Amino acid sequence: MDDIAWFERWDDDPDVVAATTDRPDATVAFEDTEWADEFAQQDEYSRYYIAELAGRPIGAMQIIDPHMENTHYWESIEPNLRAVDIWIGDPADRNKGYGETMMRLACRLCFADPAVTAIVIDPLNSNTAAHRFYRRLGFVPTHRQIFCGTDDCLVHRLTRASWARMFPDDAWPCGDTTNGGILAEPHYKTTEPR
Ligand SMILES: CC(C)(COP(=O)(O)OP(=O)(O)OC[C@H]1O[C@@H](n2cnc3c(N)ncnc32)[C@H](O)[C@@H]1OP(=O)(O)O)[C@@H](O)C(=O)NCCC(=O)NCCS
Numbered sequence: 001m002d003d004i005a006w007f008e009r010w011d012d013d014p015d016v017v018a019a020t021t022d023r024p025d026a027t028v029a030f031e032d033t034e035w036a037d038e039f040a041q042q043d044e045y046s047r048y049y050i051a052e053l054a055g056r057p058i059g060a061m062q063i064i065d066p067h068m069e070n071t072h073y074w075e076s077i078e079p080n081l082r083a084v085d086i087w088i089g090d091p092a093d094r095n096k097g098y099g100e101t102m103m104r105l106a107c108r109l110c111f112a113d114p115a116v117t118a119i120v121i122d123p124l125n126s127n128t129a130a131h132r133f134y135r136r137l138g139f140v141p142t143h144r145q146i147f148c149g150t151d152d153c154l155v156h157r158l159t160r161a162s163w164a165r166m167f168p169d170d171a172w173p174c175g176d177t178t179n180g181g182i183l184a185e186p187h188y189k190t191t192e193p194r
Pocket of ligand 1: 089122127
């Protein structure tokens, strides 16, 4: 199965759907997203990563520079931040600590750039399980914000100082961009039929 097929499969998972919209009738996550187009549009300000367990894809992350990326999803936000989105596609792979491992690797990638001061995330206000997950990693809620006109989110932030305090082993030596071999960039095949 290629990467696009994994992303499409994960789009159907009810918890992933519920993490992306409060609409009770929604049946698919990231509605209107064509993954081939998304992957093709990646650039220095927006990248997707796939987490693999012994070669099996289990989840995905997107890391963006919210000030610079071209959709301006975060509207007006200061420079020198990163924004992370994460989802694990199969319930059987959740609640085993993989999400924490993924986020810690993502934090290392983000803070490897010495200019980055903090990471922001935007879970739906209704996604209380995700709030617990992020707070355990040192993220602090900062404010409610409506994204895309409809999505009621509770924005959280992890400063570089908090991250270094919580995970000193991850934070040193700063500038290490290795990811432990767990995160792979999608090798998308936009010319092949699905
Ligand atoms: C949010 C998400 C990424 C977290 O990933 P995860 O791998 O489930 O996270 P963890 O396993 O590190 O932690 C989740 C829970 O499992 C528990 N846990 C971790 N390792 C465990 C283990 N070995 N045994 C039992 N429980 C464990 C954690 O304590 C935590 O408990 P809590 O819910 O009471 O806080 C994942 O659940 C997910 O993809 N959810 C659907 C999409 C989503 O909500 N994405 C976030 C959008 S903002």
